[in-house]
Structures are given as structure tokens and as C-alpha cells.
Amino acid sequence: MANPCRLRAAALTTTVLLFAVLAGCGGSAKDGDLTAQELDWQDCPAPSEAEGGGSAPSPLPGGTAWQCATMKAPLDWSRPKGDTIGIALIRAQADGPANRRIGSLVFNFGGPGGSGVTTLPAFGADYTTLRTRYDLVSFDPRGVGRSAPVRCESNSQLDEYFQQDATPDDKAELAEFINRTKQFNAACEKNSKKILPHVRTTDAARDMDLMRQVLGDDKLHYFGISYGTELGGVYAHLFPRHVGRAVLDAVVDPTQNPEQGALGQAEGFQLALDNFAKDCTSQPKECPVGDTEQQVKARIAKLLADLDKKPIPGIFPRRLTETEATNGIAQSLYSKDFWEYLTEGLEQAYDGDGKVLMLLSDSLNGRSENGEYSNLLAANTAISCSDAKPRYSPDYVQRKLPEFRAASPLFGPFMAWGMLSCTDWPVPGAADHPDVSAPGSAPILVVGNTGDPATPYEGAKKMVEALGRGVGVELTYKGQGHGSYDSKNKCVQSAVNGYLLDGKVPKAGVVCS
Structure with a gap:
């Protein structure tokens, strides 16, 4: 509980077989250019042991099937032409008219350490409205689940x-x-x-920018929850001109x-x-x-x-x-x-x-x-x-x-x-706290819940201030629990949907209860 988060498994032989099958699902890159790789989307396998195990994800209401692929990314972003690792992806394609599709909406549900490949299907029905204009996409960040997972004890x-x-x-x-x-x-x-020196949030943010390009989007449209808000803030700092419509919900205080x-x-x-x-x-x-x-x-x-x-x-x-x-x-x-x-x-x-x-x-x-x-x-x-x-x-x-x-x-x-x-970790830490300053970024909607136990409400205001003038737009939900959108509060969902679907930025300081 020192790092609060969430959640199963398969036999070792099954896990090995899954890695063997998925290793070829990243497509080929032309002349080593990883941005040119083509993803080979297939039916999703059952989650690996590192992802928590269980059954392959069931189709969404209406029958849309989940598809999985593996994206190749550099093991070491300081050596982009060197060894690569596989980043496991999952998606459900948009179900609205093709001429209304905006692109992909990438989710990170937090942790750090949570598998997006297993979490997105578990909550996919909650994002039905957003799927009218977006492919819903999530991933196992490097070190997590099926993406070069960190392994420690039995x-x-x-x-x-x-x-x-x-x-x-x-x-x-x-x-x-x-x-x-x-x-x-x-x-x-x-x-x-081998993987321990390369699992920083800045590495995951660079993976997301590669993902944006491989998915064919000019901008990254993003929904980050809990630690996913820190990842989103770091992405905005590194790639402010590539930020599309972004929502940060259950906000980590980036100044602490x-x-x-x-x-x-x-x-x-x-x-x-x-x-x-x-x-x-x-x-x-x-x-x-x-x-x-x-x-x-x-x-x-x-x-x-x-x-x-x-x-x-x-x-x-x-x-x-x-x-x-x-x-x-x-x-x-x-x-x-x-x-x-x-x-x-x-x-x-x-x-x-x-x-x-x-x-x-x-x-x-x-x-x-x-x-x-x-x-x-x-x-x-x-x-x-x-x-x-x-x-x-x-x-x-x-x-x-x-x-x-x-x-x-x-x-x-x-x-x-x-x-x-x-205290005895073998890799030195990068900084006292993340840098999320993002001058030049598109507006980012920052949603804070007054009763949030894991990411206290004050973090939303600190994130807005740290993102910089004209970037962070704060929305307050007077409620209980970790996060706001999944509370199904109509005021919160209307504001978030209005921004992601129609580009309507709420007035700063809106309060929902």
C-alpha cells in the first residue's frame, strides 16, 4: 500500500507461447524507422500471468470485438536504433460514421503498473459515448504486463x-x-x-508519441487516470505541440x-x-x-x-x-x-x-x-x-x-x-518530482474529486498551475472515490464528453456535485 494501485494468471508455458505468438504482431519497420511500422491487429489472447490472467476479453455490447497488437519501441530511447521491446496494445474501433471519426483516444488507467490491455475491456462499456468518434486504445506501459514486464519474486x-x-x-x-x-x-x-533502467515515465511518454504516429494521428488524444495524469503531464511537457484533446482525471500532484x-x-x-x-x-x-x-x-x-x-x-x-x-x-x-x-x-x-x-x-x-x-x-x-x-x-x-x-x-x-x-533500488531516480510544464500545448481538462483518497483534490490545482497559463483547465467534482468520470456524474461526463467529442473547453472553475 506504500504505492496504492490494482489487479491474475496463466501457466508459464502458456505465457511463453503468447510471447512467441505476439512477437510477430508488431509489423515491420522500413529501414529501421519505427514510425513506419504497421500494426497487425488480431483477436486478443487471454491475459498473460503478468497482466493478471483470466479469459480473453468479451466483445462490447453490440458485438464489437477487442483487437490486440504489439508495437516495437526502442529499449533505450537514447539509442533509438538499438534493441527493441514490444509494447502490447488493445483497441475497440469507433462505431460512428467514418467521416465523424477523430482518431484514437489513448487511455492510461494508472498504477504505475496497471495493465491497460486488461483494464480497458473491463470498463469499455463506460466509454460507449466516446467510441462514437474515437477508436478506444490502451496499452501495457513498458515494464508492465506483456510489455517487457519487470519480474521480481515468485x-x-x-x-x-x-x-x-x-x-x-x-x-x-x-x-x-x-x-x-x-x-x-x-x-x-x-x-x-535489462529493463530496469528503461521504465521511467519519460520513456513511457516517448512510447506514446511513437504510438501516436504508428496509429496515424497528428495529435495525441488522451485520457489519463490517477498515475495516468502524471504520464499525460510528462507527455505534454515533452511534446506540447502534439497534444490533442486531453483529460486528466484523479490527478497526481506533480509538485510533490x-x-x-x-x-x-x-x-x-x-x-x-x-x-x-x-x-x-x-x-x-x-x-x-x-x-x-x-x-x-x-x-x-x-x-x-x-x-x-x-x-x-x-x-x-x-x-x-x-x-x-x-x-x-x-x-x-x-x-x-x-x-x-x-x-x-x-x-x-x-x-x-x-x-x-x-x-x-x-x-x-x-x-x-x-x-x-x-x-x-x-x-x-x-x-x-x-x-x-x-x-x-x-x-x-x-x-x-x-x-x-x-x-x-x-x-x-x-x-x-x-x-x-x-532505498536500496539498483537504478538511481530521475528527479524530485516530474516536470509537466507545457507551454504551447492545447488545453488540457484537469478533473479533481474533493473526496478522492488516493490522489487528493489539491493535486488538480497544482497540476493546472504546473502545466502553465492557458493550458490546464480545472473542473471540480464534489464526490467520493478515486476519479470522477467513472462516478457517472452527469455534469462531469457532459463536460468531459463535450471537450473530447466536440472540442468544447469548459469554463475554468466549473463545479459539479
């Missing part, structure tokens, strides 16, 4: 990793926590040495370093927990978690303290620890739709049954029901640590703990200790 090792105590209370627990983090980072270096970001997330998840407690205790029926807002939070805190001393049965043979319970609570706060599962999970945990909270935790960590993990954690760590320059020491975290606890008694310590995840 499934059994990851089970141990997520069972560890991530909020050490004494020297012995701290030593174990530090050692476990070193082991994970060393496994990443051993198993993914990792410490500030972790503190902001602690505050954001605490706000969401406060809102959950208020909602539960304001319903006509009795709140099963507590009679008052304060009692709800106090009982959750006691549950976690009890689990720190003695875990309870979860999904056999694993037991629900304090760390996994905290993960499960965090996952349920991403959306108000999940609050009923949080209530159920807490009720069960009070009775000694940790299954629901563990299921929520598994979802956050990318673990399938059959015990296999996507490469979400590996990619998330690799991209985050390659991007961020600061490296924090245990002594520094110890000094910062009071500040984090003040921000959130429940989530603060968890977020603080998570800052050690990059």
Missing part, C-alpha cells in the same frame, strides 16, 4: 512479502522489514536487470516529492475513512461497525492493534495480519461502491473471520484466487523508484512518524514506512 515469495509487518514497532521488526525490502529489490535486479505524496495519501485515505464512518452511522439502520463516527474509527484501530499481536484466519492457509487488513481497508476506500464490503469485512473480522478483508487486500495487491500475482507490485516499484530521486533512511522515517500519525493514525505509519521501498 508467487510464494510474494505471499510472504504481503504478510510481513509493514509498520515495525521495535528494532527486531524493523530489521526484518528492511531485510525483506532488500530481498525484494535484489530479486528485481536479478530477474529484470515521494514524502509529500505519501503524507498527502495518508490524509486522503483518512478523509475517506472519516466519510465512510459518517455515512455508516447516518443510515436509518444501525451501523454494525459502531454507533458513532468516533466509535467506528476506534473499533477499526483496535482491530488492527489486535491483528498486530495475533492474526486471524483469512483465506487458508494464510492469516489476516495487520498489514493485509490495512490494505483491505484502503482498497475499499477507493470507491463508495465498496463501502458495503468494508462493513461486511469488518463485521466478519470482529468475529474472527478475515476472508473478506483478505480478498480486498488481494485485489489491491494483484493476487488472483488461484494464488498467482500480476506484476503490478514489481512494475509499480520499478517505475516509481526510477522516477523519484529521494532515498530515505530508517532514521529519517522514525523522525517523520509523528507527522504521519497526525495526518492519519491508521494509515500514517503505513505510508511513512513505505518510503523505504526505494
